[in-house]
Amino acid sequence: MTDRLPPLPPQQLTPAQQAAAQAVIDGPRGALYGPFVPLLRSPELMQHAQRMGEYLRYRSALGTRLSELAILVTARQWNQQVEWAIHAPIAAQEGIGQAVIDAIAQRRAPPGLAPDEQAVYDFCKELHEHKRVTDATYAAALALFGEQGVVDLMGLNGYYTFLAMVMNAAQSAVPPSEAAPLPD
Numbered sequence: 001m002t003d004r005l006p007p008l009p010p011q012q013l014t015p016a017q018q019a020a021a022q023a024v025i026d027g028p029r030g031a032l033y034g035p036f037v038p039l040l041r042s043p044e045l046m047q048h049a050q051r052m053g054e055y056l057r058y059r060s061a062l063g064t065r066l067s068e069l070a071i072l073v074t075a076r077q078w079n080q081q082v083e084w085a086i087h088a089p090i091a092a093q094e095g096i097g098q099a100v101i102d103a104i105a106q107r108r109a110p111p112g113l114a115p116d117e118q119a120v121y122d123f124c125k126e127l128h129e130h131k132r133v134t135d136a137t138y139a140a141a142l143a144l145f146g147e148q149g150v151v152d153l154m155g156l157n158g159y160y161t162f163l164a165m166v167m168n169a170a171q172s173a174v175p176p177s178e179a180a181p182l183p184d
Contacts, residue, residue, distance in 0.1 A: 005038035005170040016043040024050050028058050032081050035163040049162070056159050057164035060152040062145060065094040066120050070095035070156040072096070073124035076104050076182060085177035105182055119144050120153065127157050 011095040013021065021032050027050065032040070039046035060067050068091035075083035088101055099111040100117070113121060119140045133141075141150050149182035166172075174181070 003171055003173045005041060006173070007032075007037050008040060013040075014043070019043070020046045020050075023047060027054055029054075034086055034172070035166050038166055038172060049159075052155070053161055053163070056152065056156050060156065061104060061149040062120070062152055062156070065091075065096060066092050066116060067152075067156055069096050069117055070124050070153060071160050072101065072104050072130065073121060074157055074164065076107065077128040078161060078168060079182060079184075080159050080160075080164035080167060081181055082167045082172050082173045083160060083164060084182050085174050085179055089177060090178035100146045101179075105180070116144050123150075123153055124157055127154070127168075128161075129164075163182040 008017070010018075014065050021036075021040060024032050024036050024046075029036075036046060036050065039049060057067060057071075058064070062070070068087055071083060071087045074080075075087060084105070088105075091101055092098060096117070097112065099112075100113065103110040108118075110121060119137075119178065123133055123141045126137050138150070140172045141153060154180055
């Protein structure tokens with residue numbers, strides 16, 4: 001697969017693209033990579049996406065461990081290799097067990113989830129597969145995370161779906177990673 005929207009040479013960037021790229025580089029990501037490479041073609045969209053993603057990834061009401069779990073479920077749902085390559089190692093560092101990561105990669109129900117992890121997993125799976133969540137799943141998430149946490153969980157699923165769509169359509173190149181690629 002050829003990367004349809006590869007990195008742009010710095011000397012070809014418009015002033016708006018330069019400013020958008022610099023905002024990502026100066027933020028917690030520290031570099032322009034992954035979905036921000038194709039999104040740079042639309043600098044205003046990229047700036048808005050970057051700000052939303054910065055909140056959801058680094059400061060959501062769920063915390064980084066559960067946010068990373070939601071990202072992995074979304075990456076698997078969309079067969080998104082770039083998201084997986086970036087986030088599977090982060091999820092492991094944040095305390096998501098390797099058996100859980102491997103099960104998600106294999107499209108199997110993860111073993112031994114903690115109650116908060118089970119609530120996130122169930123919510124994400126239902127939302128992706130059924131386009132809604134049951135009352136029981138919603139109530140479990142609400143009891144654990146409150147309304148802000150539930151809304152942030154919805155946001156994580158939507159935001160990482162957006163990024164997956166961008167990178168799948170752009171055929172973004174997968175970065176080197178310690179994570180095994182998602183199987184077909």
